[in-house]
Amino acid sequence: MNSIFSIFITGLAAMCFASDSWALSSTSIETNAVKLTNAPSWLTENRVERVTAKLQDTLEWDIRKISVTFVASQTEFDAHHKLGPGVLAFTRKREKTIELGPRVINDNFDAVFGHELAHIIIGQKYTTDIPEWLEEGLCNWAAAWRTGSAKSKNPTIDYSWLSKQTYRPVAGLVHPFRTLSAGNEISDPVKYHYMASTALAEMLDKQCGMHQLLQLALKKGVTKYLSQFCEISDIDQSLKKWIAKKKP
Numbered sequence: 001m002n003s004i005f006s007i008f009i010t011g012l013a014a015m016c017f018a019s020d021s022w023a024l025s026s027t028s029i030e031t032n033a034v035k036l037t038n039a040p041s042w043l044t045e046n047r048v049e050r051v052t053a054k055l056q057d058t059l060e061w062d063i064r065k066i067s068v069t070f071v072a073s074q075t076e077f078d079a080h081h082k083l084g085p086g087v088l089a090f091t092r093k094r095e096k097t098i099e100l101g102p103r104v105i106n107d108n109f110d111a112v113f114g115h116e117l118a119h120i121i122i123g124q125k126y127t128t129d130i131p132e133w134l135e136e137g138l139c140n141w142a143a144a145w146r147t148g149s150a151k152s153k154n155p156t157i158d159y160s161w162l163s164k165q166t167y168r169p170v171a172g173l174v175h176p177f178r179t180l181s182a183g184n185e186i187s188d189p190v191k192y193h194y195m196a197s198t199a200l201a202e203m204l205d206k207q208c209g210m211h212q213l214l215q216l217a218l219k220k221g222v223t224k225y226l227s228q229f230c231e232i233s234d235i236d237q238s239l240k241k242w243i244a245k246k247k248p
């Protein structure tokens, strides 16, 4: 259970409630990084290569080959991850597999697939060096903001909404499925988690430089690096200020 990393509908909602589902073509796509089975007809090898290349470039890593499966049946997909409704896709880092459910469509493929690839890279490259509270936001940052073409509707952070929610400490921003039932004071805990973790990643990138942070964090540890080089000694205070500053 702990090794499963998933992406939820919230935050990608605009893209994911679209009703155009894909027809099975039972096509396989194989690249250096992925072997993808049951590929829908709209998916091309070029697109898989493009998303993979951008994630590998952003996180500076060549993926050791993984298996990716499209699962056409929602019931079958839900039975595989057992994380409840709303899950679009999930990654098993240890097994090096990604499953994409039937709500992964032409419009959201880049963001969802990119997010899951980021989990894979974090597992292969950093093993346990990235703190859990940073991983989800880092995946969103790497995928949503670095793989978008002009056409793709990338998820964005609703700072206005975020600023109205009761603040929850960064330490609690571990993977969403663990916080699904928590926080009555928050109207949508999953949305909060998605937005707050992505806001955190955006703040760290702007104030610290994500690339440098990732490079040096391996040697020094993220928390130590933040206080020594980025003047972030209290990450919660910094994030609160950032959200207040960013809200329109």
Ligand SMILES: [Zn+2]
Binding pocket: 005, 006, 007, 115, 119, 136, 139
């Ligand atoms: Zn995730």
